[in-house]
Amino acid sequence: MEWISKSNILIVGLGLIGGSYARALKHLGYHIFAIDAKQSSIDYALQNDIIDGGFSYVDEDCVSSADAVIFSLYPGVFKTWIRENQRLFRPGAMLTDVTGVKSSVVYDIQAMLRPDVEYIPAHPMAGREVYGVENSDGQIFKNANYIVTPTDKNTPEAVEWCKCLGRLLGCRRISVLTPEEHDEMIGFVSQLTHCIAIALMTCNDNRHLVDYTGDSFRDLTRISRINDEMWSELFLCNKDALLRQMDLFADEFAVLRALLEADDREGLREKMRLSTERRAYFD
Amino acid sequence: MEWISKSNILIVGLGLIGGSYARALKHLGYHIFAIDAKQSSIDYALQNDIIDGGFSYVDEDCVSSADAVIFSLYPGVFKTWIRENQRLFRPGAMLTDVTGVKSSVVYDIQAMLRPDVEYIPAHPMAGREVYGVENSDGQIFKNANYIVTPTDKNTPEAVEWCKCLGRLLGCRRISVLTPEEHDEMIGFVSQLTHCIAIALMTCNDNRHLVDYTGDSFRDLTRISRINDEMWSELFLCNKDALLRQMDLFADEFAVLRALLEADDREGLREKMRLSTERRAYFD
Numbered sequence: 001m002e003w004i005s006k007s008n009i010l011i012v013g014l015g016l017i018g019g020s021y022a023r024a025l026k027h028l029g030y031h032i033f034a035i036d037a038k039q040s041s042i043d044y045a046l047q048n049d050i051i052d053g054g055f056s057y058v059d060e061d062c063v064s065s066a067d068a069v070i071f072s073l074y075p076g077v078f079k080t081w082i083r084e085n086q087r088l089f090r091p092g093a094m095l096t097d098v099t100g101v102k103s104s105v106v107y108d109i110q111a112m113l114r115p116d117v118e119y120i121p122a123h124p125m126a127g128r129e130v131y132g133v134e135n136s137d138g139q140i141f142k143n144a145n146y147i148v149t150p151t152d153k154n155t156p157e158a159v160e161w162c163k164c165l166g167r168l169l170g171c172r173r174i175s176v177l178t179p180e181e182h183d184e185m186i187g188f189v190s191q192l193t194h195c196i197a198i199a200l201m202t203c204n205d206n207r208h209l210v211d212y213t214g215d216s217f218r219d220l221t222r223i224s225r226i227n228d229e230m231w232s233e234l235f236l237c238n239k240d241a242l243l244r245q246m247d248l249f250a251d252e253f254a255v256l257r258a259l260l261e262a263d264d265r266e267g268l269r270e271k272m273r274l275s276t277e278r279r280a281y282f283d
Numbered sequence: 284m285e286w287i288s289k290s291n292i293l294i295v296g297l298g299l300i301g302g303s304y305a306r307a308l309k310h311l312g313y314h315i316f317a318i319d320a321k322q323s324s325i326d327y328a329l330q331n332d333i334i335d336g337g338f339s340y341v342d343e344d345c346v347s348s349a350d351a352v353i354f355s356l357y358p359g360v361f362k363t364w365i366r367e368n369q370r371l372f373r374p375g376a377m378l379t380d381v382t383g384v385k386s387s388v389v390y391d392i393q394a395m396l397r398p399d400v401e402y403i404p405a406h407p408m409a410g411r412e413v414y415g416v417e418n419s420d421g422q423i424f425k426n427a428n429y430i431v432t433p434t435d436k437n438t439p440e441a442v443e444w445c446k447c448l449g450r451l452l453g454c455r456r457i458s459v460l461t462p463e464e465h466d467e468m469i470g471f472v473s474q475l476t477h478c479i480a481i482a483l484m485t486c487n488d489n490r491h492l493v494d495y496t497g498d499s500f501r502d503l504t505r506i507s508r509i510n511d512e513m514w515s516e517l518f519l520c521n522k523d524a525l526l527r528q529m530d531l532f533a534d535e536f537a538v539l540r541a542l543l544e545a546d547d548r549e550g551l552r553e554k555m556r557l558s559t560e561r562r563a564y565f566d
Contacts (some may be wrong), residue, residue, distance in 0.1 A: 145495050149337075171495055189500040191493055195539055196479055196503065201558035203535035204528075209472055211456055212428050212566050214408050217472040217565075219502040220479065224562045228555035232548045239543060246540050250533065252486035256478055257529050260522060265515045266537050272511035275484035279508045281493050281502060 003118070007031050008067035012081060014041045014054070016128060017098050018072030019136025022050045024169050024179040027138055033062050041133045050133065063088040071097040074230060075105045075237050083110055095119040096162055100186060101237040102149045102179035123147045123182065124171060125190070128209045129225045139170075146171035149179045187241035192249055194231060195242070197224035290314055293349035295364060297324045297337070299304070299411060300381050301355030302419025305333045307452050310421055318346050319402055324416045332511040333416065346371040354380040357513060358388045358520050367563055369400070383461035383469060384520040385432045393436045403441040404432045406465065407454060408473070429454035432462045453538055470524035477514060478525070480507035513521045 146166030429449030465475035
């Protein structure tokens with residue numbers, strides 16, 4: 001095995017997404033190593049040929065021989081890892097991540113990072129309602145959006161490298177946004193929708209309705225099966241943007257309620273026509 | 284079985300659902316006739332062998348030769364039709380409907396109806412985001428719930444007849460609820476979800492986000508493409524139950540918002556665990 005080469009990629013955090021990166025990139029011929037606190041995840045990945053090598057601790061040789069490091073950790077753990085282990089990076093190493101929130105992560109990490117390595121942040125918008133490397137899937141990125149969120153500290157080369165990584169994964173659309181644009185967008189299209197699904201599921205002990213639910217209820221609540229440890233952290237990391245989006249939605253919902261209470265049929269129809277017209281853009 | 288002898292079926296209102304009844308029942312060998320104000324719907328149905336005969340006006344012979352009549356009309360039009368044309372029914376005729384709200388329709392119609400015919404209300408929980416007999420599909424009921432909502436005025440024989448109709452259509456599950464139970468349930472699982480989808484679509488001019496939306500946003504807003512004429516009437520016909528459900532949801536959404544604002548991570552996680560646990564019942 002050519003341990004020292006341009007193609008040594010280290011994945012830190014071998015869960016659903018980290019494992020899916022491993023599968024997709026190994027399939028393309030890269031040498032993939034992984035570090036994950038769970039020995040069972042490393043064992044599974046080795047047994048299933050998802051990685052070429054792995055450790056349940058921070059193996060110094062493994063980190064220092066990586067040309068690129070992909071972090072698939074929760075925001076807080078990610079920062080701690082960088083603080084404690086960045087001395088091990090090979091000079092010139094390229095770092096990226098998969099974190100679903102950006103402003104609260106990107107600036108802190110870039111501020112503390114050694115000047116001879118570069119961290120270019122990214123977010124592949126892919127996920128499942130299942131977890132762990134056991135459920136990872138190299139095809140998960142096939143219809144996903146992939147967003148690179150550089151700051152002033154990033155070089156054009158790193159942005160290109162990161163976009164290229166998204167293309168290698170097979171993502172459908174590669175975009176570049178600022179961390180703030182990303183967080184506002186993700187607050188709306190992902191976090192707000194999860195809040196709605198949770199509230200719909202918890203507002204009423206609806207289990208006796210299971211026999212009457214059609215597709216619409218099931219569609220709206222599919223994402224209410226949620227990893228509470230991860231999502232509570234993501235919500236809090238994006239608190240301001242998410243609160244703004246929640247307020248926008250709650251205000252509009254109250255308007256709809258007022259139209260109904262006032263028997264304002266034309267007002268209701270106007271809202272329905274607007275939603276119909278807008279939704280058409282998404283098909 | 285009595286149903287077998289009643290082989291002349293008249294469908295009043297030949298849209299998506301009326302047309303789907305026609306297809307499913309004609310396929311089983313019944314003689315299907317239809318009345319719809321749109322001549323083009325009748326023409327289409329005749330040309331495509333969906334019905335055996337049809338009229339764009341109330342043909343007296345057609346009505347009086349029907350053993351069973353299925354109404355697939357908006358609530359207001361349904362009541363008017365009965366008031367104006369009930370003199371034409373054959374004595375002993377069995378009437379049913381597909382209306383998505385019950386209390387506001389069922390009692391009014393039963394109160395005005397001739398004593399020698401029986402109206403047994405039903406609601407097949409099937410639908411599409413498209414309209415018209417042109418989009419009708421006899422398979423639409425295959426995974427649907429079918430709910431019979433009798434009152435004190437209904438005979439056990441009519442309830443059985445109506446359940447049998449649901450089974451003939453191929454519905455997955457046949458239930459009996461009171462009109463009030465039906466309306467409370469439908470307020471939650473269907474109308475509230477549509478209100479949420481509409482508000483999510485109209486709270487923000489989100490068309491620029493089309494490139495970033497993943498499955499969750501698309502799932503939550505699929506039903507925001509909505510027939511404003513029909514749904515505004517259904518919402519208003521079920522106003523009290525729907526307002527109750529909207530308030531339950533809005534209050535719970537506000538609780539979630541307060542937890543986020545207060546950085547109450549454990550409180551957020553508790554809600555997420557509850558939603559995850561409840562949602563598991565629906566899979």
